[in-house]
Amino acid sequence: MKKNLLMWDETLFRDPEVLEIDYVPEQFEFRDDQMRELAFQIKPGLRGGRPMNSVCKGLPGTGKTTSIRKLFQEIEETTKKLVPVYINCQIDNTKFAIISQIYKKLIGHLPPSSGTSFKQVFDAVARHIAKEEIVLLVALDDANYLLYENEINKVLYTLLRSHETYEGTRIGVIVIISDMDVDLSRAVDARVASVFRPTEIYFAPYGDAEVREIMKARVMQGLFSGVLSEELLDLVVSQTLKSGDLRVGIDLLKRATLSAERAARRSIERDDICGAYEISKYLHLAFTTKTLKGEEREILKLIAERSNKEHEMNAGDVYKSFKENVPIGYTRFYEVVKKLDAMRLINLQYREGKGRTRIITLRYDPAKVIEYLS
Numbered sequence: 560m561k562k563n564l565l566m567w568d569e570t571l572f573r574d575p576e577v578l579e580i581d582y583v584p585e586q587f588e589f590r591d592d593q594m595r596e597l598a599f600q601i602k603p604g605l606r607g608g609r610p611m612n613s614v615c616k617g618l619p620g621t622g623k624t625t626s627i628r629k630l631f632q633e634i635e636e637t638t639k640k641l642v643p644v645y646i647n648c649q650i651d652n653t654k655f656a657i658i659s660q661i662y663k664k665l666i667g668h669l670p671p672s673s674g675t676s677f678k679q680v681f682d683a684v685a686r687h688i689a690k691e692e693i694v695l696l697v698a699l700d701d702a703n704y705l706l707y708e709n710e711i712n713k714v715l716y717t718l719l720r721s722h723e724t725y726e727g728t729r730i731g732v733i734v735i736i737s738d739m740d741v742d743l744s745r746a747v748d749a750r751v752a753s754v755f756r757p758t759e760i761y762f763a764p765y766g767d768a769e770v771r772e773i774m775k776a777r778v779m780q781g782l783f784s785g786v787l788s789e790e791l792l793d794l795v796v797s798q799t800l801k802s803g804d805l806r807v808g809i810d811l812l813k814r815a816t817l818s819a820e821r822a823a824r825r826s827i828e829r830d831d832i833c834g835a836y837e838i839s840k841y842l843h844l845a846f847t848t849k850t851l852k853g854e855e856r857e858i859l860k861l862i863a864e865r866s867n868k869e870h871e872m873n874a875g876d877v878y879k880s881f882k883e884n885v886p887i888g889y890t891r892f893y894e895v896v897k898k899l900d901a902m903r904l905i906n907l908q909y910r911e912g913k914g915r916t917r918i919i920t921l922r923y924d925p926a927k928v929i930e931y932l933s
C-alpha cells in the first residue's frame with residue numbers, strides 16, 4: 560500500500576466541530592470595539608435596569624451573530640437576573656413566533672401550538688418576568704426578515720412598550736441587520752421610534768490580512784498539521800474574499816478536507832479546493848431558498864425560468880404571467896419581489912422609461928436556482 564494513503568479509520572480533522580459554520584470560535588479577533596460597545600449598552604441590565612437598545616449592522620459574515628453569542632454566553636455565566644434570548648428571524652418572523660421563543664426560553668418549552676392567543680402567551684411571559692424579577696435582553700438576528708408586512712413595528716412595539724401594560728417588565732433589544740441598504744429609522748413608526756432610540760454598532764468587512772488570520776486559526780485548530788499547505792491556504796483565502804463571506808471559506812475548508820479524505824490522501828490538493836468552491840459558493844443560495852415559502856418559491860422559480868431567455872425582465876411582465884396561474888394582487892407580488900431582492904437572490908432596479916420601470920435580474924445561474932428550489 561502507498562505510504563500516503565489514508566487508513567480507513569484515519570482522519571485529517573483534528574477537531575471537526577471547528578469547521579462547522581455555527582461553531583462559536585474561542586479565538587475571536589478584530590471585533591473588540593464592537594464587543595466593548597455591546598457590553599456597555601447592556602450594562603444597566605446587569606443591575607436590574609433596562610438594557611439600552613442597539614442595532615448591529617454589517618455585511619453577512621462580519622461576526623455579528625458570533626459577537627452576540629459570545630456576549631450572551633458571558634451574561635449567562637455572570638447572572639441569572641438578565642436573561643438573554645436569541646431569535647433567528649429567518650425562522651421566527653412574526654410577533655407570535657417571537658413571543659413563543661421568549662416563552663420557551665423562560666418556561667422551558669414552546670406554548671401549546673393550537674388555541675393559544677398571543678395575549679395568553681405574553682401574559683405568561685410577563686407573569687414570569689414579574690415573579691422572578693428578571694430583565695430580558697432580546698436579540699433579533701437577521702431582522703431584515705421582519706421588514707415585510709410591517710412586522711418589525713409590531714414586534715418592537717410589543718417588546719419595548721410592554722411595561723405600559725405589564726408594570727415592571729423591562730426588555731432591551733439588539734437588532735441585527737445584514738442589509739446595508741436598510742435604514743431602520745425609516746422603517747420604524749413614530750410610536751416605536753420614541754422608545755427604541757438605538758445606538759448603531761457597525762461591523763466593517765474584514766480586510767485581506769484579517770481573513771487570512773481567521774482562516775489560518777481555523778486550519779490550525781481544525782486540521783492536523785501538514786494537511787493544508789501555506790500556498791493552498793492562500794487559495795482558500797482568495798476564494799473566501801471573492802465570495803465576500805467568511806462562511807463560504809469555512810464551508811470550503813470542510814468540503815475540501817472531506818474530499819481529500821475520500822481520496823484517502825493525507826493532504827488537501829488544489830482540485831479539492833476548486834471542486835469544493837463550486838458547492839460552497841452556493842451556500843447562501845442553498846440556505847435562503849430553504850427558508851422561502853409557497854408563493855415566494857413560485858415567484859423565484861418563474862423569474863429563474865424566464866432568466867433562461869431574458870437576462871433582464873420587467874416586474875410588471877413577471878406579475879402578469881404569474882397571475883395567470885396564481886391569483887395574487889400586485890401589492891403582495893411586489894412585497895415578495897422586494898423580499899427576494901433583500902435576500903440577495905435577485906436585483907431590483909428602477910429605470911426611467913415610459914414612466915418608472917422596475918427591472919429584475921437574477922443574481923445566480925438560473926439552473927442552479929431551479930435545482931436548489933426543487
Ligand SMILES: Nc1ncnc2c1ncn2[C@@H]1O[C@H](COP(=O)(O)OP(=O)(O)OP(=O)(O)O)[C@@H](O)[C@H]1O
Binds near residue numbers: 579584587588589809
Ligand atoms: N473575528 C472572527 N474570528 C473568527 N471567526 C469569525 C470571526 N468573524 C466571523 N467569524 C466566523 O465567520 C462565520 C460568520 O460569522 P457570523 O455568523 O458571526 O456573521 P454575521 O455577521 O452574523 O453574518 P450574517 O449577517 O450573515 O448573519 C462564523 O462561522 C464565524 O465563526
